[in-house]
Amino acid sequence: MSADFLYGIEVVINGLMAGVLYALVALGFVLIFKASGIFNYAQGVMALFAALTLVGIMEGQVPFSHLINAILGTEIHHFGWEVPALLAILLTLVVMIFFAWAVQHFVFRHLVGQEPIILFMATIGLAYFLEGVGDLMWGSDIKTLALGLPQGGSLVVEEWTAGLGGDDFYGFFIDQLDMIATVVALVLVLGLIGFAQYTKQGRAMRAVADDHQAALSVGISLNYIWVLVWSLAGLVALVAGVMWGAKSGVQFSLSLIALKALPVLMLGGFTSIPGAIAGGLIIGVGEKLFEYTIGAPFLGGATENWFAYMLALIFLVFRPQGLFGEKIIERV
16 A cells, blocks of 8 residues: 555544534534523633642642632642542532533523523623633643643554554654543443433433423423533533543643634534534534645645644535534524
8 A cells, every 4th residue: 555545544533533522512512402592602711720729639729719818818829639530520520510500590590581692691690600610610720631641652553553564654753641531431421322322310311401391291300400401511611621631631721622613613513422422523624624635735734723623514505404403493
């Protein structure tokens, strides 16, 4: 096999792994929009807040220490202990579940029946509020998320593929952290699909998504389902925050990963979990192949920043609801 062909395969593999991570971010949007009709602008900030909280718990940092020290004149920053990674992840998940309850109890419970644009504006306010709370709780400095995950190219994969293209081909460069993130994301996605299809709570969630009034008539609690959905979105945000935070550090620009989910949602549809997966894979492979075949040779590179949005815009012209979105049928 020629080296160019093998490089193309390597690009596709890396694109598929990036696409799974994009799909993971998009899942948080899909879960909330499908069950409540709310486009959650705060999903990216939820991933940031989850990552900040995880690092703070692991390092034994005192929440709101800067504020406490400014008011009381103390110099307290850490409790003096460190928390194991697995326990810290579980405690962070508890924090995200509490956040889900607080959002439903103090915000969206009072906005039932309001126009979608009002709910969307509420999520914008929630995003900036949560970003401010995260800054006050854990500080604004860049943090390292040290979970002990391997990083760098996989020597095993490189050795297995080194002989495929002759002396000019040195093997596939597949990042170990990307491989782990792909496996974790796939397990989470399959788990969410199984939860939605085969559990009582999942069926209730689907019923609420289809018709709020019909779900209420058979005794399904909207408040309970919405807290459940926001909790699942918090779990997705935690996993996304862990993977992206371990990759590039926990910093406030991490909240911008939500922007990568927008073209994924446009392609897959706002109400479909399989659509989020398909859209993520299409975007991931498409932007890598475009950069490899056209962007780098002819346009000077850096096309991954805008290609996904261009592809989504073109796609919207022909299918506004996305690949798996619900078709809007109106009587004229």
